[in-house]
Structure formats: structure tokens, C-alpha cells
Amino acid sequence: MFKVGVRYCGGCNPRYERDGLVEYIKEKLKQVDFQIAKEGVIYDALLVVSGCTSMCVSFEQFQSKKGIVKVNSEDDKDEAVNSLLMLMEG
């Protein structure tokens, strides 16, 4: 199963509902195993969820084989789904 590590920003002033966005992506990609990202685990892809455009979240400590998908607004959700699908296919 394709494994995606989810990394949240700290959430000081999110401009949208971060959990809601992740739930949306999970709903669209039921074939994917989404997990909260942990150091030392190698994921197929990393989903970095930032609450605003500053993207201050640290994610360099996490590893992924195929790539990283970043979101920082509600508008990114469908693009994130497509990007993850492309990583799965690639």
C-alpha cells in the first residue's frame, strides 16, 4: 500500500481547516495509507500541510522515496490529490 507521511505545521494562525483538508484528501485517496510523519520512517510520499503561505513548517527530517506534496490553502486540495496520484503512478 502506498504510504504517505503527513506533516502538519504548528497551526498558530491557519487560514483554513487543516484537518478538514487532510480528511478530504484521504476521502479521495482511500487506497493510500496516511500516517502522521515520524522520523526514521521512509514514506512513499510526504504531505506537508501548512496553515498559511509562510510554509514555516519543518519537514527536512522526514524521508520520502517519491516526493513531497505541499499545501498551504484550501484551494490546493485537488491539486494535492492529483500530485499524490501522479507520485503513485510514477
Place this chain on the structure above:
Amino acid sequence: MLMTGDQYIESLRKLKTRVYLFGEKIDNWVDHPMIRPSINCVAVTYDLAHEPQYQDLMTAESELIGERVNRFGHIHKDTEDLKKKVKMQRLLGQKTASCFQRCVGMDAFNAEFSTTYEMDKKYGTEYHKRFVEFLKQVQKEDWTVDGAMTDPKGDRGLSPSQQRDPDLFLRVTERRPDGIVVRGAKAHQTGCINSHWHLIMPTISMKEEDKDYAVSFACPSDVEGLYMIYGRQSCDTRKLEKGADIDLGNRQFGGQEALVVFDDVFIPNEYVFMDGETEFAGVLVERFAGYHRQSYGGCKVGVGDVIIGASALIADYNGVSKASHIKDKLIEMTHLNETLYCCGLACSTEGYPTEAGNYQIDMLLANVCKLNVTRLPYDIVHLAEEIAGGIMVTMPSEQDFRSKMVVGRSGETIGDIVNKYLAGSPLATTENRMRVLRFLENICLGASAVGYRTESLHGAGSPQAQRIMIARQGNIESKKQLAKDIAGIKE
């Protein structure tokens, strides 16, 4: 080890901290209804460190012990850390709508880290080494530490050594081969009872004759000779009312201040970080104050977020949310609140490395930040009160709302009457309308106003202290030259 909130609360029970309230010793202070909300508040700083949605702000990698630690025990290693500190504080303000108390320790750690380094460099002392060892303990044990600066100060026109009572500033009364004995007090100490340890700093710049007052050290909360007298807050005894809930406004969380008394307390050398180096007293004060002035650009903003939310809610419940002046007021509140956040982030972004390697905020911008904090929260609560309406302060109590006493001609109870006449928009029940109004009352002029209003004014230094710092760094002469150049003045 990162403690959970429950583990933190249990760790407090193991301490033999001496606490006095209303003239009596409180043995089980952890469960005391007036104290517990402030403990719950600190517990949130532990719980959120375990939540994936908040870990990026709540934790940091310690270079001292090579482990992930709670950010409240962290030494800022770059401007990113300075910014994340402010963001974490905003987050916690949002979650508690109160002062969560743990910032003073973090600010003291960072001020001590660089100041002790510079003292050792100049005098060949070993304060920095001792301090780092202490900090490693703090990080490993995930302690809450009270960063204590403010002395009672007596006659403000006199220096420490000139005071009628020499104990009005905390001082060294005896020096022994293995340590020092200290006497005095620290006033309105935020979260001191909820702390495992205290980190004491001098309160002002000092001269040679004040040598015994230039002292910094750490000690456990339950060290022999130390006790605390709890500070009153507006409306505090509401917390003692049986079944109190709605009338408290914020039942779960609150702030805390107390007078911490040092009645000849022995401090072993390993926990002494300054003893007589008067020229560094001012440096330590300025650095701590600078960090703490930055902090207010985060924590008060988070509380402001909740006040804005409550104001929007009561507008909904009053049925006025579509009125243009209400929308304008909410925009103005947001503008004021985000202005404070801008200041907190700006002084962090412009931070710089100290000789010791940790990062210090930009002093001018941190003082501008805090001076704004002395003003804008008052404007925010003014607007909140305006939106809420007078019922916020004239509303009957929860006991009346719940009363079954029959008073009406048709058998209506007091509760029925309160329910009938306090109804607002069909969007809300009377109870929910009362809850929001009491929340606003609490934060605007009740127990939580201590944290949001007066603490904003005087905490981390009163406005005049910021003006002095701004005057020192404002560089008016260069601005005059700019004007001369543009205006064609040659002199």
C-alpha cells in the same frame, strides 16, 4: 522526556510547595478551585507537544541533550526559532484564552544563556557551564520554571542598597564556601506555584554599592525557606461558588500570580549564575525584558483571537451580525490583533546571534511590539464590550437561571423568567448567549482581565520602560539629517 498534561499535574503533587491563600496554608493547592484553572493552563503546554497538528511549534530539537524537547525549554538557535516561539504563544493563547505562564522561564533561559557566557568571558567565572548543566536538567525533566525578575522595589526613587528595608530587593545575606544565602521576595510572579523550579534574576541595572543585589540563581519550588502568597484577581471568589460554571466565563483555564518569599534560602554554588557582577545585572534585565516583550506579540494575540471569535458569536446571538458597524468593528479588532502579531514576528525576523550562539530579538522592534501591547488590547476589549452590549454586566447569575423558585402569576420560576427575557436571536439558546457574555465579561473586566489588560500594560515592563528603550535606539539624530538632506539644509 516530554511529559503529558496529566503527568505534569501529578509531578506537582510530589512537590512540598508552601502556598498561602486568604491567610491560610493550602496543602492541596493542586486541586484548589481558585488555583486549578491556572494549572490546567500550563498542562496544555504539555499536552499540545504530543499532538501532531501542533508539534512543529510546540517542540524543538535540543543541541544540549540531543533530544526533542518542549519549546519552552529551548535555546533559540536561529531566527526561525524566534518566530516559532511567537507562533507557539499565539496558538496557546487561542487554546486557553489565558496566560499560560511558561514563557517567563523560556525567556529567562535565553537571557541567562548569553549573559552567563559573557560574564565568564570577562571574569573567568563558571556561570555558563553551571547554567547549561541546569538547563539540561530542565530539558530532560521537562520542568516548568518560573523566570523571576520583579522585586517589590519599595521606594522607587531609591536604589536597592538605599532602601529603608534592605530586603525590598532580593539580596545575598551570606556567602559560604558551598553556596549563598538569599533573602527578599519576587512580586507578582506568573505561574510560580505551578513551577517545578524558579530562576531568579535581578530586576534593574545596578551600581557597585548594590553588589549583594546583583544575584541570579535557580532553586526548586519547595526548597527550605521559600513560600508563596497567592495574588487575588478580580472576581476570583466566583470560582469558589458551588457548581460555578457559566458565571466564571472560562471555567477551565486561568492565570496566576503570587508573591514569592525567600526567607534565608540556601543556594548551592552549582545553581548560582551571578553573584556581585553588577555590570551584567542590566544586561540580563534588558535581554530578559526584550524576549518577554517579544512574547506578548504572540500570547496576547492568541487571546485576542478568542475575544474576536466571542464578539462575532455574540453579534450572531444578538441578531446584529449583518449590521455594517458590527462588521467594521470585527475588522478593526482583527486589524489591531494582527498588528501585534506583525510586531512579534518582526522583532523575531530581525534577531541576531549573541556571542554564546543563541539568538536575541531586535530590541527596538521588541519594545515597539510591547508598547503596542500596552494599548491595542484595550481597544480590542472596548470594541468587544461595545458589540456585547450592557447585558454583559447586568445579567442575572447562573443560579437565577437555574432557579426553580416560583415567582410569576402563572407559575413561572426565576429560571423561566431569566430564560424568557435574556433570549436573543433564535440562533442561540439563552444559556449559550449567557456563556459568551460571561466569557467576555471575564476577559474584559473579570479574573482574566488580569492577564489580558493589566498584564498587557505592566507585564514585561510598564510602558515607560519601553519608551526609554525606544528613545535609546530610535536614532533621532540620523532622522534629522534625513530631513535636512531632503529640505536642502546645509549646516
